[in-house]
Amino acid sequence: MSNRSLDDLNTGDVFKSYGRTITETDIVTFTGLAGLKLPIFINEEFAKKHTDFGGRICPGLLTASIAAGMMEEILGPATIAALELTDFKFTVPVRPGDTLRAEVTVVDKKNLSDGKRGVLYGCVRLYNQRAQQVFEFSEKLMMRRGSVENLDW
Numbered sequence: 001m002s003n004r005s006l007d008d009l010n011t012g013d014v015f016k017s018y019g020r021t022i023t024e025t026d027i028v029t030f031t032g033l034a035g036l037k038l039p040i041f042i043n044e045e046f047a048k049k050h051t052d053f054g055g056r057i058c059p060g061l062l063t064a065s066i067a068a069g070m071m072e073e074i075l076g077p078a079t080i081a082a083l084e085l086t087d088f089k090f091t092v093p094v095r096p097g098d099t100l101r102a103e104v105t106v107v108d109k110k111n112l113s114d115g116k117r118g119v120l121y122g123c124v125r126l127y128n129q130r131a132q133q134v135f136e137f138s139e140k141l142m143m144r145r146g147s148v149e150n151l152d153w
Helices: 024-034 044-050 060-078
Strands: 014-016 079-090 099-111 117-127 133-144
Touching: 014 060, 024 060, 060 079, 060 099, 060 117, 060 133
Parallel strands: none
Antiparallel strands: 014 099, 079 133, 099 117, 117 133
């Protein structure tokens, strides 16, 4: 887990996450929890016969959720709240068995007048094991400034 605060981040910094393989269980659990019933997510035979994907794909919102977990690992306890997550772009389908990695790029940052917090503007991109970008979005996060070493996590 990162111990970086907003003060430790600079415009242009790029941070890379661990890799995570999307499993059958991930997709079944997520579609069940979210109540998703589209056959491209839950019906292999339908997806083979009626789509260009060659089989079922991972729901985009599951991909976004995986990205959120990877961001947490990169930005850690300095993150106070997500203010905006925008411009979601799903560029390549994610399939069961794909291994994803995230890159978080610091686009800008601004300190707030209280001296304890600031806002991070970032771009998050996910890539599969073939180095294809599968997902991208913009983020605006409220973050702590100063030391985060002694935060109970």
